[in-house]
Amino acid sequence: MDSFTRLSRRPSLTDDISQKLSRMILDGKLVAGEQLPTEQSLAESFGVARTVVREAISRLKHDGLVDSRQGVGAFVAEPSARSAFRISPACFEKRQKLLEILQLRTGITSEAAGLAAVHRTDADLQFMDTAYDNMERALSGGDAAAEKHVLAERSFYQRIAEASGNQYILEFLSMLDTRIDMELRSVAMKNARVTEWSAEVLAEHKAVLEAIRAQDETAASQAVRYHYSLAAQRLADRADLADT
Amino acid sequence: MDSFTRLSRRPSLTDDISQKLSRMILDGKLVAGEQLPTEQSLAESFGVARTVVREAISRLKHDGLVDSRQGVGAFVAEPSARSAFRISPACFEKRQKLLEILQLRTGITSEAAGLAAVHRTDADLQFMDTAYDNMERALSGGDAAAEKHVLAERSFYQRIAEASGNQYILEFLSMLDTRIDMELRSVAMKNARVTEWSAEVLAEHKAVLEAIRAQDETAASQAVRYHYSLAAQRLADRADLADT
DNA sequence: TGTCTTCTTGTTGTCTGACAACCTGTTTTT
DNA sequence: AAAAACAGGTTGTCAGACAACAAGAAGACA
Numbered sequence: 001m002d003s004f005t006r007l008s009r010r011p012s013l014t015d016d017i018s019q020k021l022s023r024m025i026l027d028g029k030l031v032a033g034e035q036l037p038t039e040q041s042l043a044e045s046f047g048v049a050r051t052v053v054r055e056a057i058s059r060l061k062h063d064g065l066v067d068s069r070q071g072v073g074a075f076v077a078e079p080s081a082r083s084a085f086r087i088s089p090a091c092f093e094k095r096q097k098l099l100e101i102l103q104l105r106t107g108i109t110s111e112a113a114g115l116a117a118v119h120r121t122d123a124d125l126q127f128m129d130t131a132y133d134n135m136e137r138a139l140s141g142g143d144a145a146a147e148k149h150v151l152a153e154r155s156f157y158q159r160i161a162e163a164s165g166n167q168y169i170l171e172f173l174s175m176l177d178t179r180i181d182m183e184l185r186s187v188a189m190k191n192a193r194v195t196e197w198s199a200e201v202l203a204e205h206k207a208v209l210e211a212i213r214a215q216d217e218t219a220a221s222q223a224v225r226y227h228y229s230l231a232a233q234r235l236a237d238r239a240d241l242a243d244t
Numbered sequence: 245m246d247s248f249t250r251l252s253r254r255p256s257l258t259d260d261i262s263q264k265l266s267r268m269i270l271d272g273k274l275v276a277g278e279q280l281p282t283e284q285s286l287a288e289s290f291g292v293a294r295t296v297v298r299e300a301i302s303r304l305k306h307d308g309l310v311d312s313r314q315g316v317g318a319f320v321a322e323p324s325a326r327s328a329f330r331i332s333p334a335c336f337e338k339r340q341k342l343l344e345i346l347q348l349r350t351g352i353t354s355e356a357a358g359l360a361a362v363h364r365t366d367a368d369l370q371f372m373d374t375a376y377d378n379m380e381r382a383l384s385g386g387d388a389a390a391e392k393h394v395l396a397e398r399s400f401y402q403r404i405a406e407a408s409g410n411q412y413i414l415e416f417l418s419m420l421d422t423r424i425d426m427e428l429r430s431v432a433m434k435n436a437r438v439t440e441w442s443a444e445v446l447a448e449h450k451a452v453l454e455a456i457r458a459q460d461e462t463a464a465s466q467a468v469r470y471h472y473s474l475a476a477q478r479l480a481d482r483a484d485l486a487d488t
Numbered sequence: 489t490g491t492c493t494t495c496t497t498g499t500t501g502t503c504t505g506a507c508a509a510c511c512t513g514t515t516t517t518t
Numbered sequence: 519a520a521a522a523a524c525a526g527g528t529t530g531t532c533a534g535a536c537a538a539c540a541a542g543a544a545g546a547c548a
Contacts, residue, residue, distance in 0.1 A: 012530070014302060038499060049532045051295060054501090055302040058258060062303045070256075070500045071539035086330040100410045103355060107413070111351025114469070166344045169351070221469070222462070225358070256501065282528060293503045298530085314529045315510030 013048055018056035020046070025065050025076055036066060036074040085172050087179055098180070099232060105176050106228040108169055109157055114221035115164035117212045124163035125213060131156040132209055139198045149198075156205060160212065204230065257292055262300035264290070269309050269320055280310060280318040329416050331423055342424070343476060349420050350472040352413055353401055358465035359408035361456045368407035369457060375400040376453055383442045393442075400449060404456065448474065 011019075021042075024030050036042070039057070043050040057074060060066045063086075068074035116124065135156055138149035154177050161170040204227035211219035255263075265286075268274050280286070283301070287294040301318060304310045312318035360368065379400055382393035398421055405414040448471035455463035 014530085018306065040499085051298070051531070051533095054295075055299050058299040059303055059306045062262065062306065068500065069540080071498080072541080073499060097411075100412050103359060103408075103410050104352065104412045104416065107351045107353075107355025108348065109351075111347060111354070111469075115347060164347075166347050167341075168344050168348045172348065218466070225355075225465070258501080284528085295502070295504090312529065313511080315527080316512080317528060 013052050014055045014059075017046055017048060017052055018059045021056055021060055022063070022065055025060070030076045032076050032078050034076050036076065038073065085168075085175050087175060099235065101176065101180065102228065102232055102235070105173065105180075106225060106232075108173055108176075109160070109228065110221040110224035112157075112161045112164040112166070112169045112173065113208055113212060113224040114217045115166055115169070116160045117215050117217045117220040119165045120163045120212055120215070124159070127159045128156065128163065128209055128212065131159045132205065135205060136202060139202060153205070160208070163212070200230075201227075257296050258299045261290055261292060261296055262303045265300055266304055266307070266309060269304070274320045276320050276322050278320050280320065282317065329412075329419050331419065343479070345420065345424065346472070346476055346479070349417065349424075350469060350476075352417055352420075353404070353472065354465040354468040356401075356405045356408040356410070356413045356417065357452055357456060357468040358461045359410055359413070360404045361459050361461045361464040363409040364407045364456055364459070368403070371403045372400065372407065372453055372456065375403045376449060379449060380446060383446060397449070404452070407456070444474075445471075 021036075030036065036057075037045070039050050039053045042053045046053065057066060057068070061068060061074075065077055066074050067077050120128075131152065135149060135152040138152045158170070158174060158177075161173045164170070204223070207223040208220060208227065211223050265280075274280065280301075281289070283294050283297045287297045290297065301310060301312070305312060305318075309321055310318050311321045364372075375396065379393060379396040382396045402414075402418065402421075405417045408414070448467070451467040452464060452471065455467050
C-alpha cells in the first residue's frame with residue numbers, strides 16, 4: 001500500500017521523502033541506471049537528516065526501485081526489475097492458500113491464451129513451438145529432469161503471455177510464477193515425479209498450442225482452463241502438499 | 245520485490261532484520277493489533293543499532309504490515325489492512341493501457357464466475373439476485389443514474405467474486421476496481437451514456453447470473469468473457485477514451 | 489614504458505548519543 | 519470532583535563518527 005493511500009495518520013517526513021523520491025523515478029526524472037545523488041546531498045536538498053533519506057531509500061530498495069552498492073552509490077533499477085504488481089508474502093502463509101493462487105493464475109493464463117490466439121504473429125508461434133519442444137525433450141529425461149520440465153513449462157506459458165500483447169498479463173504472470181517458485185521449490189518441486197502423468201500433461205499443452213495456432217480464441221482459453229483444472233486436481237492429490 | 249529475491253547482492257543487516265520481523269508477523273508470532281517490542285529492545289535483542297531496526301520497520305510500515313504511532317509504539321496491522329496485491333500507479337499513465345488492464349480483469353472475472361458456478365451457496369445466489377435487481381432498477385433512471393448503474397454493476401461482480409470462495413480473486417478485483425474508478429471517474433464515468441446499450445448489457449449480465457444459478461462452470465466463465473469483449477469494444481468506440 | 493602496489497577519496501552501512509514531538513497515566517492543584 | 523501540571527516512555531528526527539567497500543590516482547619497481 002502506498003503511503004498516501006492511508007489517510008488516517010499524519011504523513012511523517014520519511015513518508016514524504018519516500019514518496020518524493022519514488023515519484024522522481026516513476027516520472028522519469030531519474031533514468032534507469034542513473035546514479036542517485038548521495039544521501040548527504042539528498043538530505044541537504046530536502047532539508048532533512050540523513051537518517052530520513054536512508055529510511056526512504058531503504059523503502060525504495062525494498063520495492064526494487066533502486067539498487068545500492070556500498071562504497072559506490074545508489075542507482076535507479078531497470079524497469080524490468082520493478083514489477084507493476086506486487087503480492088504480499090502473506091499470500092503464501094498457508095499451503096492451502098496456494099490452490100487459490102493457482103486459480104487466480106488460471107484465469108489470467110486462459111485470458112492470455114485467448115488473446116494470444118487473436119494477436120499472435122508467426123514469430124510468436126515459432127517461439128511457442130520451440131518452448132513446446134523443450135518441454136517434450138525435458139520429459140524424455142524422466143524424473144531426473146523434473147525441474148527442467150517445470151522451467152520449460154513456465155517458459156512455454158510465458159511465451160503465450162508475451163504473444164498476448166498485454167504487458168500487465170505478462171508481468172502479473174511472471175511475478176506469480178516467481179513467487180510460487182520461491183515457495184514451492186524447496187517443498188515439492190525437487191521431488192516432483194513427472195513421469196506418472198507426463199503424456200497426458202503434454203497433450204494438454206499441445207491442445208493450447210494448436211488452438212493458438214488455429215487462432216481459435218475460445219478453444220485456446222478453454223484448453224488452458226482445462227489443463228489447470230486437472231493440474232489443480234493433481235496437486236490436491238499430492239500428499240506433500242496436503243499438509244498444513 | 246522482497247530483498248531476498250535479489251540474490252546478487254550480499255544481504256545487508258537491514259535486509260536481514262526486515263525479513264526477520266516480517267516473518268515474525270507472517271508466521272503469527274506477533275498477532276494483529278499486538279504491540280511490537282520497542283525499537284531499542286529490538287535493537288538489543290537483534291544485536292544491531294536502532295537505526296537498522298528503524299529502517300527495517302520503515303519498510304514494514306510501507307508494506308502495511310505494521311502501523312506506528314509516535315509516542316505510543318508500533319503495532320501489527322490488521323490483515324485486512326495489508327492488501328495482498330499492489331499495483332503501480334504507473335500502470336494508468338496512458339489511457340491506452342487501460343484496455344490492457346481491462347483484459348486482465350476479464351480473465352480474473354471469468355475465472356471468478358466459473359468458480360462461483362461451482363461453489364455458490366443459495367445465500368450467494370440471493371445476494372447476486374439482489375445486486376442484479378439493483379442494476380436493473382438503476383437503468384430505469386436513464387442517463388441520470390449512469391453512475392449509480394456503474395456502482396451496481398461493480399457490486400454485482402463483487403458478489404460473484406465473493407461466491408467464488410477465492411480470497412485472492414476477490415481482493416485483486418476490488419483493488420483493480422478501486423484503482424480504475426480513481427482513474428476513470430473524472431474522465432468518463434460521469435458522462436457515461438448507458439441508455440444506448442442498456443438492454444443488451446443487462447442481458448449479458450443476466451446470462452452470467454443464470455449460468456451461475458445453473459451451476460454451469462463453462463457457461464458462466466464464457467458469459468463473462470462475452471460481456472467483457474463487448475464492453476471493451478464499446479469502450480474503444482467511445483471518443484472520450486480514444487484520445488492520448 | 490608497463491605493471492603492480494599503495495594511497496587517497498568518496499559513498500554506503502552501521503553505531504552512538506542526544507533531543508524533539510507525542511501519548512498515557514499519575515500526581516498535584518484548584 | 520475536575521482540571522492542570524508532571525513524569526515516564528516511545529517514536530521521530532538530528533548530528534557526528536567510524537567501519538566497510540569500491541574506484542581511481544599516485545607512486546614504486548621491473
